[in-house]
Amino acid sequence: MQVVGRFAVGIAHDFNNLLAAMQAATELIAARPGLDEATLQDAAQIRAAARRGAALVRHLLAFARETPTAPRRLDLREAIDDLVPLLRHLLGRGVRLEIDTGVAALPVRIDPTGLDQVLLNLAANARDAMPDGGTLILRCHALRRAGTRFAGIEMRDNGSGISPEVLPHIFSPFFTTRSEHGTGLGLATVQDIVSAAGGFVAAESTPGAGTCMRVGLRIDDTDDDNQAEQGGAKRLLLVEDEPVVRRLAERALTSWGWQVVSVGSAEAALALAAGDGKFLAGLAAVVTDMELPGRSGAALLAGLRALPGGAALPAIIVSGHAEAVLHRDPGVQAQLAAGAPVTGLLSKPYLLPELRARVAAVAGR
Ligand SMILES: Nc1ncnc2c1ncn2[C@@H]1O[C@H](COP(=O)(O)OP(=O)(O)O)[C@@H](O)[C@H]1O
Ligand SMILES: [Mg+2]
Known part of the structure; x- marks a missing residue:
């Protein structure tokens, strides 16, 4: 994980899944009998574009390795609101998304791209745990732990749940229970990003009933103007x-x-x-x-x-x-x-x- 780099892992993980799906789908289309030449050519172009995309990912990997993260102060509620359209798209029609971001601002200090990756990875896992549909509840609220104020994010699904034997391993890099398309890097990436921001992440699950993933990010009470001056x-x-x-x-x-x-x-x-x-x-x-x-x-x-x-x-x-x-x-x-x-x-x-x-x-x- 340290070698590959946090951002590179997130990108490779998400992009390669998308690109693999595109390439496979165009191959299936091209194999259909009786297609006209124009359709075949279009399919070939999509496949070529997906291949170029894969090359681009390799590229990003090459220089993302030197990219440190850029944490900044943001309101967790706003970040979640901004991401809702993408979350809905990711979850698809079968999964209902319920959101409760509360009323108080939750200022945290984190790399915005990293925060998006955390939310998207957790949502993707919830979706995969509910193949026949279900509900994902996303909440955020302030909480106190060991005397420190945290902004808590809670993602609760009513999917397959995780067995007690599997639960201790889910954050390990490359641990996956999926036979196809699993990389086992989703939760490892989440843990990496959250730890770098001084936060914590935990999972709670009842097999057959669902899973609740909790993320805590330290609340940042510092004054914005001061920081701009200092920098x-x-x-x-x-x-x-x-x-x-x-x-x-x-x-x-x-x-x-x-x-x-x-x-x-x-x-x-x-x-x-x-x-x-x-x-x-x-x-x-x-x-x-x-x-x-x-x-x-x-x-x-x-x-x-x-x-x-x-x-x-x-x-x-x-x-x-x-x-x-x-x-x-x-x-x-x-x-x-x-x-x-x-x-x-x-x-x-x-x-x-x-x-x-x-x-x-x-x-x-
Ligand atoms: N919400 C969830 N419901 C059920 N199982 C989950 C959930 N989130 C994670 N898991 C389990 O944790 C494993 C690791 O997840 P992850 O690190 O995202 O890798 P991947 O999704 O590629 O398998 C998954 O294979 C799955 O078994
Ligand atoms: Mg995953």
Whole structure:
């Protein structure tokens, strides 16, 4: 577990299951007799995309190994509310989801991606324990344990339950009772993430009646403003349309002490900058993907530098193309010719230390 890394394990676990299912399903489709050529071609494309996805996972694994987690202060209730659509989707039609997040805010300090992984892994297990349908009750509330205040999460299902012989092993890495598709990494990942956040996790189960998983996260009473002051962090604008890559970059940059504002498109970035006169002045640099939907990274940069206070904005353009190709891009050439402050070009896939060094170089840190 230590070798593979917490984030990498979570990603590999969830993605590989999805990709395996996609590949298997397209193989089944392609084997059906009497299909026309166009359908076969479409199936082949889906399979090829799933294979590319698997390659991407390997990729993420390679550099996620160096990614420390980026804990921040968040309200547990809000995090759960945000995740509800995804939870419902994961559980499917057969499982009813009942949620009670109480009335009081529950501030905790944890990596947000990690918290999502905890909730999704627990929900996936509950779903698998209720193949004929059932109810999952998700509650959160404040509790006290050994004099410390915790935010408690409770996930209760009325599924198969866990036998007393199996129960002591469920958190062990690679322990699974599933003959197919089980990796045994779900609960090990949960335990790892929760322990890293200074919390605890416990299971209680009655075979044939259901299981209740409890997670406790230490309540964080510290003052937000104080922490921002202490960090002395400088702000970066991160523009990347691929959510997985965006989160990963955001986590990495945050862990290096930057305050990161991240958006998924050039239009969103320009709207932010145009909507708040002080936004650009408070920015140390922009890190943008070149290939964005709509306006490109180079066009975004031109747009930002045309705004009041944006002329000297340092920037890094990240691209799936090699640097040499990027240098030939008319948009990038125009930026370089305009003599704007250092424009770092970084080709994807990049290694995190490289990103760290480039950002430090252009943003003067
Ligand atoms: N809610 C649950 N109900 C019944 N069994 C569960 C539940 N959660 C976990 N388990 C048991 O714990 C084992 C380990 O779970 P996990 O670490 O998520 O790995 P996996 O889901 O890949 O088997 C499962 O194989 C299952 O036997
Ligand atoms: Mg699981």
